[in-house]
Amino acid sequence: MKKSLMLCMIVVLVLMTACGNSDKGASSAKSPDAKDTITVWTYPVHGTYEDELKGLVSAFETEHPNITVKTEILSWAEGPQKFDVALNAGSPPDLYFHAVDGSYVNTGLALDLDPYMTDDIKNDYLPGTLELAQIGGKQYGLPLYQFQWAWGGNKRILEEAGIDWKSIQQNGWTWSEFTEAAAKLTKKLPDGSTQYGLVTDGTSLDFIEMLTRNNGMPDVLNEKGEFQWGDDRIKQTLGFIKSLLDKGYMPKETAAIAPKKRSDMFYAGQAAIISKAIPYYDVMIQNRNKDIDAGKVTGEKIDFVLLPVPHSDNAPAKTTMGAEGYVAFKQKNDQGEQHAKNTFMLMEYLSNAKAGNASNELVLPFVRKSQADMYAGKELGTPETIAASKKMAENIQIPVTLSLDTAAAAKMKQFKEQVVTPNIQALYSGEETPEAIAEDFKSKAGQMLGQ
Missing domain, CATH: 3.40.190.10 (Periplasmic binding protein-like II)
Incomplete structure (x- = not known):
């Protein structure tokens, strides 16, 4: 009798446990109408x-x-x-x-x-x-x-300097052609300040990435995962940036310029061209002009010109x-x-x-x-x-990250954060030469990317 009673109790417990687990499983699988x-x-x-x-x-x-x-x-x-x-x-x-x-x-x-x-x-x-x-x-x-990603220009300043922005929009321009234009766009203003040919911020990698893509390097790695920033092309790109700084076409204090300061300089007419710019700047500046007319904002109204990023004399144009x-x-x-x-x-x-x-x-x-x-x-x-x-879209550069395996993409991101960012800051501030930076890229690529 006792054995039978004990057996019944065990059966009941097993059934209760099974029912409990069944309820738990049902609650964990949400129905389409369950709260979410x-x-x-x-x-x-x-x-x-x-x-x-x-x-x-x-x-x-x-x-x-x-x-x-x-x-x-x-x-x-x-x-x-x-x-x-x-x-x-x-x-x-x-x-x-x-x-x-x-x-x-x-x-x-x-x-x-x-x-x-x-x-x-x-x-x-x-x-x-x-x-x-x-x-x-x-x-x-x-x-x-x-x-x-593109560059943007102030139409008034471009036309005063005799820059044919319509031709640039249609045909693009080389680094040599941009350098010639920057010389015409850089001058002292009546208030003693400088009007620079180009301004960018010193906090991001957008500037160097746009230029390297226009010198035959789609990114730090190419779509096959091969390291790109270790030959003469990266030295040429870094040298191009340094020449713009040395000639005064870009502010000497570029390393310390934040994105807002960059925009403020462009709005104030202290820079003829801004990098990076996106087509949305057109709408933003149209709205700013309306605010100026309404007395909400002070400053000069600007007619915005969307410009392609100049490409190396030895490489085709590419749009990021x-x-x-x-x-x-x-x-x-x-x-x-x-x-x-x-x-x-x-x-x-x-x-x-x-x-x-x-x-x-x-x-x-x-x-x-x-x-x-x-x-x-x-x-x-x-x-x-x-x-x-639409014209720039004809030269689209597909992001390399879409072709890389996930491990390579993660390593490239780490390389940019730990190696490229401090080196670009050092270039802007004049602490390192293009040659030294290129060598550091090669050295660190061996350590971090295995190449």
Whole structure:
């Protein structure tokens, strides 16, 4: 009798445990209608993007009442570091606004989007645009627009110096031709200050990267993963920058110039040309001119000219371009397949036809047919800037990171942070010569890149 009672109790306990585990398994697999929260980290993509994003999120939540979207607008200065910390900790946001990066994929947390990509979505993207958010043939992001780096000029100053900016927009220019123009654009102003031919900031690598791409080097590594910044081409590029500093065509204090100071100098007429510039400067300066007319801002009104980056006399012109949009991530504590599906659904919504307003505001090429159709005839940029942007796009340099394996992409990023950045600062400040920097690149490449 006692044995029978004991047996019954064991059976009951086993059944209770099985039921409990079954309930636990059922609760961990979310149904499509279960409550879910998706986090989005993004940036002030353009002047009114925060309001635009609120509208898109509100409409999405109305269509999907079971999903709550939490957004955070990061600053361009501090946001990347905040994201890197979160990613390294295994807790990135579900969606992050950025170009696809091999180092993200290397963590194993970037979400492979291929299982969710329908033919309707694929066919809506214009040829060649989806590939700008792929690594190793796999889709890790949905582009919102094609970014484009350029230089920008003050039309008044260019024309006063006799610079044929229309020809430059159409035909490009070499380093020799730019140097000749810079000599004409550099002079003392009536107030005793200097008008420089060119101004850039001393805090980023955009300037050196644009110039190396215009000297036959797509990046520190090429698409095969081979080290590029170790021969005469890098010495020529560094020497070109040094010559602009030595001749006074760029400010001697370039190493200390922050992005805002660079813009202030351009607005004040203290620099004829600014690097880097993007087509969106056209819209920004149009709005600034309106504020000047309205008495909200003081200063000279500027007519903006979009200019291609000059190329080496011995290399073809290349335009730094790629795609920026949303990249999806899972977390170390994975929230399951339904959460991944919900994340992709929101991602696609934030990249839809209406979201094409970002391309329109930024005067950048659309990535989706539906976006181009929705904003046809509503272009915000001047015809000259739109035409110049399209012309430069003919010389697109596809980002090398899209061709590299994830380990090589991560090593290249580390090399730039630890080797290139301090050396470029040393070049600007006159502490190191182009030859010494080139040798340091070669030495450190051996140690860090194994080449």
